[in-house]
Amino acid sequence: MSKDTPPTVPTHTTKQRRSSDQVTLSQVAKAAGVSPITASRALNHPDKVSDSARDSVLAAVEKLGYVPNLLAGSLASSRSQLIAVIVPSLINTVFVEVIQGLQETLEAEGYQILLGNTDYDLDREYQLVRTFLGWSCSALVTAGLRHNKACHTLLTNCGHPIMEVMELGEGMDLNVGLDHVAAGRCMANHLIDKGYRHIVYVGARLSQDYRASMRFEGHEAVLKGAGLDAPLVELDTLGSLQAGAEGLAQVLTQYPDTQAIHFANDDLAAGALLAAQRQGLNIPNDIAIAGFNGLPLGQHLTPQLTTILSPRKEMGRLAAKELIRRLSGKNVYRRQHDVGFKLQLGEST
């Protein structure tokens, strides 16, 4: 069926489309008496147009209340000012603080954060990554070094900078974090130094919070090295004050001669500390308690909580800076950044 007769009238009644009343750059350009492309340059590369052109464009923008369509701009230039941030949870303050650090630094550079929450589900992470790549994010930040196969492939091939935060290690691209195994060792050493011999590690959902289990690895290695047992109590509820109280109860039942408990984080530790006090136990004489993270709460308890301070906000800031550096084309010498940690001695051990 060869069509030899062209459509008599090409329907050139301008196939009208939804007329999104939005003010466009062309309208601004017309009002300013320049071409659209000059208007575009006046806004995005101000140094590439004459002062007079720039001024009249800016005046027109103001007058018409022009709001740039970022969608169109990003599509045309195939780069967006979006940066995806994927975290496993928002309940855990730790991630929120990292996000804060990222946000304050990125927003100052004109980037927007696209936030995703995996709920500790790696398949969900993969889905989020797909979606975010669909938004042509300039970069992706994700918590942790563990991903599922598909996600890993997608990320390594997407061509955008990838920043893996929280834990130190060989990542796909950029990495900012701390050594959790070392942190576990550090606290275990401290407890042994203090003379404790019966030490239990308490964590919650370690398969999900695998960084906590890395800390346990370090802890275990030190204890074993000192010829001690390294019992582990794993709770099924997520880290919280409540879970900490339960952890304490479980330890007291299962290991009655425990002298010290090394909790996977400060929430658990604080919950246990408060519960212990409610029960009339003396800390650290009856039982010593240690945490991880260095949340402010620990410093306001009596006794103050012994913990390990992790520079969370700083981690976010540093990650953001490194990303910005990479995105602005500069070479990034160090792909891996150790933000370190610090033993914070309290009275609870």
Added chain:
Amino acid sequence: MSKDTPPTVPTHTTKQRRSSDQVTLSQVAKAAGVSPITASRALNHPDKVSDSARDSVLAAVEKLGYVPNLLAGSLASSRSQLIAVIVPSLINTVFVEVIQGLQETLEAEGYQILLGNTDYDLDREYQLVRTFLGWSCSALVTAGLRHNKACHTLLTNCGHPIMEVMELGEGMDLNVGLDHVAAGRCMANHLIDKGYRHIVYVGARLSQDYRASMRFEGHEAVLKGAGLDAPLVELDTLGSLQAGAEGLAQVLTQYPDTQAIHFANDDLAAGALLAAQRQGLNIPNDIAIAGFNGLPLGQHLTPQLTTILSPRKEMGRLAAKELIRRLSGKNVYRRQHDVGFKLQLGEST
């Protein structure tokens, strides 16, 4: 300058553009043996194509590893699956919990959250709104009913659903929140019922956290109504445990005969409670302490903190549901939703 000579050779060497190796829908369509538009329909309106077409498109998507370009799709359809969420702070857990509620509901419906943080700066809010509108967000969620003039104008005219959360009142469009004045009254009544007569309200940065000052209004009205003074202590640091401790100290100095302190939130209250205990004060006998929010921490302290429980996550969920309902074209009967609050009696009053 009439151009009568067309460009000799129209440079039709296909003005090649950056060839973003990305797999496009056209490629998928070709692989599936259908037209691009059918491929588009197969993905976005699966019920509008035949089963066979749909299957071959999906197979091609899988085979080529196609990731839809959401930018292009949104531009073409002038609607995005983005929803902007603007909060004044992430340090305050309260907002994070609202975000959680929003996120779990919105993500389930395929929406993405674009997060903005104003740092309690209304001009910053305006900037964020501008940016977000540039992304063609389908809707905007913002914390609070107070905005600056420009922001208000922009929001009311943007044509997208606006959801104002946290506080109840006459908003621009949709509203989910609670009555903070009533909450302040509620706690004040409780304290009076308990027999306290010298009651101080302690808040932090009330000009920023104006919801706390609304609670003070309610508090003050009740106290004045009972013929009592309603002194206010305002701290300059943001709400935190540390600030709470300082608030306590300030109250003890300025109003030595204070019997009860009504704190603007649980962080302050908990900080004060812990500090008081450290100083050997008995709560509530020496001094009673009340908070607001119903954070878990309060329930784990001894004595348990008397507070007002605000349904934060629920607020986020409800806001999300209402938005989705509106976005799916359904009529929204109630533009205003009161999520209420609940006096949570502890042992601290």
Added chain:
DNA sequence: CGCTGTCATGATAGCGCTACCATACGTTTT
């Protein structure tokens, strides 16, 4: 058997912006 009404599919024309080239003009170099 024509008429109308679905249904599946496709051709076309944008969405609003910017990359890419081309042009015009003034300034410097040889």
Added chain:
DNA sequence: AAAACGTATGGTAGCGCTATCATGACAGCG
């Protein structure tokens, strides 16, 4: 003086997708 360069500006053609309209096929109806 001619050539080479730099700067400000504009025309054109897309970025990848979808709204709109048009088409052809087939069913139901009098």
